[in-house]
Amino acid sequence: EAGVAQSPRYKIIEKRQSVAFWCNPISGHATLYWYQQILGQGPKLLIQFQNNGVVDDSQLPKDRFSAERLKGVDSTLKIQPAKLEDSAVYLCASTEGLAGGFSPTDTQYFGPGTRLTVL
Amino acid sequence: GNSVTQMEGPVTLSEEAFLTINCTYTATGYPSLFWYVQYPGEGLQLLLKATKADDKGSNKGFEATYRKETTSFHLEKGSVQVSDSAVYFCALSPYNQGGKLIFGQGTELSVKP
Numbered sequence: 489e490a491g492v493a494q495s496p497r498y499k500i501i502e503k504r505q506s507v508a509f510w511c512n513p514i515s516g517h518a519t520l521y522w523y524q525q526i527l528g529q530g531p532k533l534l535i536q537f538q539n540n541g542v543v544d545d546s547q548l549p550k551d552r553f554s555a556e557r558l559k560g561v562d563s564t565l566k567i568q569p570a571k572l573e574d575s576a577v578y579l580c581a582s583t584e585g586l587a588g589g590f591s592p593t594d595t596q597y598f599g600p601g602t603r604l605t606v607l
Numbered sequence: 608g609n610s611v612t613q614m615e616g617p618v619t620l621s622e623e624a625f626l627t628i629n630c631t632y633t634a635t636g637y638p639s640l641f642w643y644v645q646y647p648g649e650g651l652q653l654l655l656k657a658t659k660a661d662d663k664g665s666n667k668g669f670e671a672t673y674r675k676e677t678t679s680f681h682l683e684k685g686s687v688q689v690s691d692s693a694v695y696f697c698a699l700s701p702y703n704q705g706g707k708l709i710f711g712q713g714t715e716l717s718v719k720p
Contacts, residue, residue: 492650519706530611530696530710531651543705579651583706594706598643598651 490514492599494580500605506568509602512561513582519543520557521596522565523579531579537563570606577601609634609701613711616694620687620718628682628714630671630697638699640664640673640680641708645694654682654695687718 493512501507513520518539523531534553536543539560548555552571557563567574579601583594614629632638642654642664655664660675669684680697697711 521707523708528712530698530712531708532710533707536705536707538705544707581651595653595656596706596708600650 492580492582492597494599494602496602497600498603500607501570503572503606504569506566507570507604508564508566509578511563511565511580511599513563513580514597517582517584517597518560519583519594520563521581522555522563523581525577525579525601527576534565572606575604575606577603609638609699609709611697611699611709611711613697613714616713616715618714618716620716622689622718622720623686626682626684626687626691626716628695628697628716630680630682630711632678632680632697632699634699634701636702638701640671641698641700642669642671642680642682643696643698643710645696645713647693651696687716689718689720692716692718
């Protein structure tokens, strides 16, 4: 079974530029998460999708970050404009998240991440 | 609010030593608890989990017991190997909040031969 795919793996940009990350979850997984992991810290949830609807985006800096999951499969996360403090690894994860509810015991499967450096 | 606190690293041990990585949490209700591991150059992967008080999660020789009275979920292994060198993350999933994970800051483990 293929895992969670993310691209690019690395990205270096100047501050104030824009950048986009792509994630393809495990086939059939309804729930998709984006996390931000700053060096030396644990991952922090940015946004959660159930199919193509947003479940939780309370920690997404909406003035510069946006995300979408058209057709309920793959997803893109965009930053525009980037700031120095956005330098981090952006992780995508997915779970089955079956319709009708979320199970906190579901295993989240993580992709390899995209390492963003903002200069 | 919900939060997870782990012991700071790095932790350096000799092969076959006993490992404990402390993890305590703050949460409302009854969260599920997890340990994730990140090996060098790889993505995060689930190591073990426990979903209710007094549950013990185990995998690959690692164990952790969900202790509600002390709000702890300490990771233990009786005899570590060089291949266990990695960063270990304790995490909780709050009850009825969509399955999201709240992570501790991670503890780096280095095992020397």
